[in-house]
Amino acid sequence: MFDIGFSELLLVLVVALIVVGPERLPGVARKLGIYIRKAREAFDSVKQEVEKELDTAALQEQLRQNNILDDSLVQEVKSSADELRDLARKAGEPLPEVKKWTDNE
Numbered sequence: 001m002f003d004i005g006f007s008e009l010l011l012v013l014v015v016a017l018i019v020v021g022p023e024r025l026p027g028v029a030r031k032l033g034i035y036i037r038k039a040r041e042a043f044d045s046v047k048q049e050v051e052k053e054l055d056t057a058a059l060q061e062q063l064r065q066n067n068i069l070d071d072s073l074v075q076e077v078k079s080s081a082d083e084l085r086d087l088a089r090k091a092g093e094p095l096p097e098v099k100k101w102t103d104n105e
Contacts (some may be wrong), residue, residue, distance in 0.1 A: 020028050
């Protein structure tokens with residue numbers, strides 16, 4: 001990730017030791033590690049969300065190219081759903097009375 005060699009790392013540690021002091025250096029290093037871990041977790045979370053969205057967009061584009069997600073098909077599905085809703089509504093209505101076969105006798 002970072003292109004840091006041994007000499008640069010040693011220089012950072014010496015500067016940190018001088019600035020912070022030997023008593024507080026372990027605590028500061030621990031807190032720095034916690035913050036780095038939280039930053040990585042946040043970055044990974046954002047990265048996963050972006051990858052998921054890109055996969056979704058790529059899938060939708062592929063469906064459009066294969067005419068699976070065509071506008072005419074979407075309209076056909078919507079009209080079929082409307083017809084099914086009408087049938088379901090009519091099914092809830094009471095049936096008209098049916099003459100009994102025995103009325104003629």
